[in-house]
Amino acid sequence: MNILIFGGTGLVGSLLSEFFSKSHQVKVFGRGVYQDEKIILDSLEWSDVFIQLSGATINKRWTEEYKKELHSSRIDTNKLISKIYKQVNNKPKVIFASAVGWYPESNCLKPLDESQKEPDNDFLSNLSVQWEQVAKDISSDVLIFRFGVVLSKNGGALGEMLPFYRLGLGGPVASGNQCFPWVHHKDLCRAFEMAIDKDWKGVFNLTSPGFLPQKDFGKALARVLRRPFIIPTFEWQLKMLFGEGASVLLKSLAVQPERLIKENFVFTYPEINEALEDIFN
Numbered sequence: 001m002n003i004l005i006f007g008g009t010g011l012v013g014s015l016l017s018e019f020f021s022k023s024h025q026v027k028v029f030g031r032g033v034y035q036d037e038k039i040i041l042d043s044l045e046w047s048d049v050f051i052q053l054s055g056a057t058i059n060k061r062w063t064e065e066y067k068k069e070l071h072s073s074r075i076d077t078n079k080l081i082s083k084i085y086k087q088v089n090n091k092p093k094v095i096f097a098s099a100v101g102w103y104p105e106s107n108c109l110k111p112l113d114e115s116q117k118e119p120d121n122d123f124l125s126n127l128s129v130q131w132e133q134v135a136k137d138i139s140s141d142v143l144i145f146r147f148g149v150v151l152s153k154n155g156g157a158l159g160e161m162l163p164f165y166r167l168g169l170g171g172p173v174a175s176g177n178q179c180f181p182w183v184h185h186k187d188l189c190r191a192f193e194m195a196i197d198k199d200w201k202g203v204f205n206l207t208s209p210g211f212l213p214q215k216d217f218g219k220a221l222a223r224v225l226r227r228p229f230i231i232p233t234f235e236w237q238l239k240m241l242f243g244e245g246a247s248v249l250l251k252s253l254a255v256q257p258e259r260l261i262k263e264n265f266v267f268t269y270p271e272i273n274e275a276l277e278d279i280f281n
Helices: 011-020 031-035 037-046 064-085 123-138 156-166 185-198 214-225 235-242 244-250 258-262 272-280
Strands: 002-006 025-029 049-052 093-099 143-147 149-151 182-184 202-206
Touching: 002 011, 002 037, 011 025, 011 149, 011 156, 011 185, 025 037, 031 037, 031 064, 037 064, 064 123, 093 123, 093 185, 123 143, 123 244, 143 185, 149 156, 149 185, 149 272, 156 214, 182 185, 182 272, 185 202, 202 258, 214 272, 235 244
Parallel strands: 002 025, 002 049, 049 093, 093 143, 143 202, 149 182
Antiparallel strands: none
């Protein structure tokens, strides 16, 4: 197949590009593609599958100006794609990446799944709601994956944690009790592959069933790196560094991949210890 990836220069795009290039034709674009509508149109015409990942990173301090960039990079760009997609003769399958930040807070004992009808009402949730609505405007058959934290030592949240943990500076974030939704990068790629093969539609949580409190994740990471886990990061420190963006680290999200399980998707790495052992050994 011909697989088109926008936002393909980030962690997930790089993972998917490498994975699918082994057996398919893959084209990858960064956010610069939105400067040329003809390239977008020609690329969509070429593709059998269109994977939309692009958007400014949430792992920065959220000033009012940066919140506008977060919005524009997700909403305005996809309104442009929606307009161009209507001109495409051979319309590709559309897959959008959203985030588990859509969900209201929950603890690990009471996980939420795709049957949850009401999102949260914070900035990230509202952004996810708008992002998903634009995706549905592009294609009524769109597949929306709500990602947890993608675990890979090559980047993303785990890549940012590693320098601190390797220096022995790992510890609980705030209380450490907030539920931590994650997925191993290999399971993520396999889920995309199965989604294309089975032509899934609608919303799927792309998270491991082995969600756990942040402090337990941190202990597992410290153990596999053979480092201590003792130095806490306090809520006030996070808010000083990230402003409102600290909510990404403080929000407790227990998210169950119910639809993946019902589709008989088998996680190779359902538990955190074996996932981290594979990544680092």
